[in-house]
Amino acid sequence: MDSVYRSRSIRRNRTGCWNCKSQKRRCSEEHPSCSRCIRRGLACSYGLRLQWEDEARCAGIAFGRAALHNRTPETTYYLLPVQRGRLRWLHTTADDVRRFPYGGASTRADETPDPAMLELSLPPSLSSLPSLEHNDGTLLQYYTQEWSAHRVLSKKLENPFQRLILPRAFQYSPLLHMVMSLAAHDLFNRTHADQEHQRQEFYSSMLQHKLQSLQDMRQLLCSSKGLDDTYDSISQCEKDGLLMAVMLHSLMEIATNSTREWVVHTLGGLSMVKRYGHEPFSPEVYRFVTDHFSLFEAFLATTGTELEIEDLNGWLVPQRKSMFPILRSMHGRSRINPYTGLSSELIQNITSITSTIQRHSEAGSDRKSATIMRTELQAVEDRLSELQQWSEDSDMESLIYINAAAFEAAAWVYLRVAQYGCDAEEIQKSLMPKLFEAIRRVHERRDALVGSVPYPLWALFIAACLAPEHERIQVLDWFEELKGCRSLSNVSSTMEATMMVWKQHDLKLINGHVKGGRESGVPWHEAVRCLGWMLSLM
Structure with a gap:
């Protein structure tokens, strides 16, 4: 009875050594060894002991806050093989494991040696996108929140750069790499020149992701049988991703001041939609991409340069009309595209003016050809007079309407230039003030100058080529303002082409050409031809 009473009266403390606890x-709690361990010759130790969840489960005790009702110890358990090293610990990070050496870990006698114990492969940090590098998450976040948000002229309207590209980017690596390349390009433009190291990092990331996207696209194309092959393993999502990746490569080349390379990707995309049609692609993706390709082609042709591809001229517009019912009516074609800044009808009118100029230059300057040309251009003038561009955005002062007004004013100037025998001074007096005012309104909106926001560069080019001498300073100021916020862009090449037009105009005056008067032909074609460039004017 006395022994039972004595055992119940003993109070054990929680700060004793591990031998007394076991x-x-x-415990007398003497340091470095308690009296009981000294008498028994045991190694006395204090402090915390970390216990892993699998050890607690085998011992049949609770681990943390999880209670185990089955207290029967499990004698066998297995380590994950090294090949499954991509699995992650949710409660313990790799950094936590690295703090403790593996050599001192105790082993159980009944454990069977496992090859995985000889070389432990530490997993990477937990991530929803394990294939991304350390700063790729930042680039992806920037594309989502900044770059793509500024690719449309009104935040009230649909944004295909988010709705169409982002979901497919996570399933198609070439598209994902181009997303991050464009984000790095915009960050390079927005980073101040004093932060040279950071600018170089963004520039390096831009090139690395662009190269990786090209390599992945080449690998996919080499392994596939063709986009129209019903037995091909490429899914529709991958086909959509391929087409949009080609479009983004064109945009990237244009944004990095390319005067020829962007045409390679544009030709590839146009050849793809020409050969396979719209069946392999989603309708919304097909329309989104062809919106850009038709604009690339239309603006390039106004400089006197054509895309060299067989049976392409005049093909894309009827193809799109047959596929999209909204483009069959004047009302649908007059809708302003939120990511290009002008309507399909205005693009068609610009294309009609260009094709009329090309046919007239090939046929010569005989009276019959001139009559036909005036008739065709009069039809374009009638359509321009009836054109009323509209948008779902009800704010008439929004950037989408300002850009559309600049494009429309430039189209009128382009039409007057194309009309045979039109006086340059008459254009400057009657049409140029309206065009200059439209561009001035664009520059008054600071959000219009952000690096990724669509800008009416074609309208500025038309205005610059025909600007009177007293307005050239204003044109140069606009170009310099654009270069300040878009240091890596096609603004500089457009500016150089404009200055070449001015030089040729001034040389004609010096050589005795009468100032003003009527002049046939487009005044900037010769300058662009001398440069040998293919200007995108996007």
Whole structure:
């Protein structure tokens, strides 16, 4: 009875050594060794001991806050093989494991040696996108929140750069790399020149992701049988991703001041939609991409340069009309595209003016050809007079209407230039003030100058080529303002082409050409031809 009473009266403390705790004895808590461990010759130790969840489960005790009702110890358990090293610990990071050496870890006698114990492969940090590098998450976030948000002229309207590209980017690596390349390009433009190291990092990331996208696209194309092959393993999502990746490569080349390389990707995309049609692609993706390709082609042709591809001229517009019912009516074609800044009808009118100029230059300047040309251009003038561009955005002062007004004013100037025998001074007096005012309104909106926001560069080019001498300073100021916020863009090449037009105009005056008067032909064609460039004017 006395022994039972004595055992119940013993109070064990929680700060004793581990030997006393294991024997359930009261510890004298002397350091470095307690009296009981000294008497028994045991190694006395204090402090914390970390216990892994699998050890607690085998011992049949609770781990943390999780209670185990089955207290029967499990004698066998297995380590994950090294090949499954991509699995992650949710409660313990790799950094936590690295703090403790593996050599001192105790092993159980009944454990069977496992090859995985000889070389432990530490997993990477937990990530929803394990294939991304350390700063790729930042680029992806920037594309989502900044770059793509500024690719449309009104935040009230649909944004295909987010709705169409982002979901497919996570399933198609070439598209994902181009997303991050464009984000790095915009960050390079927005980073101040004093932060040279950071600018170089963004520039390096831009090139790395662009190269990786090209390599992945080449690998996919080499392994596939063709986009129209019903037995091909490429899914529709991958086909959509391929087409949009080609479009983004064109945009990237244009944004990095390319005067020829962007045409390679544009020709590739146009050849793809020409050969396979719209069947392999989603309708919304097909329309989104062809919106850009038709604009690339239309603006390039106004400089006197054509895309060299067989049976392409005049093909894309009827193809799109047959596929999209909204483009069959004047009302649908007059809708302003939120990511280009002008309507399909205005693009068609610009294309009609260009094709009329090309046919007239090939046929010569005989009276019959001139009559036909005036008739065709009069039809374009009638359509321009009836054109009323509209948008779902009800704010008439929004950037989408300002850009559309600039494009429309430039189209009128382009039409007057194309009309045979039109006086340059008459254009400057009657049409140029309206065009200059439209561009001035664009520059008054600071959000219009952000690096990724669509800008009416074609309208500025038309205005610059025909600007009177007293307005050239204003044109140069606009170009310099654009270069300040878009240091890596096609603004500089457009500016150089404009200055070449001015030089040729001034040389004609010096050589005795009468100032003003009527002049046939487009005044900037010769300058662009001398440069040998293919200007995108996007």
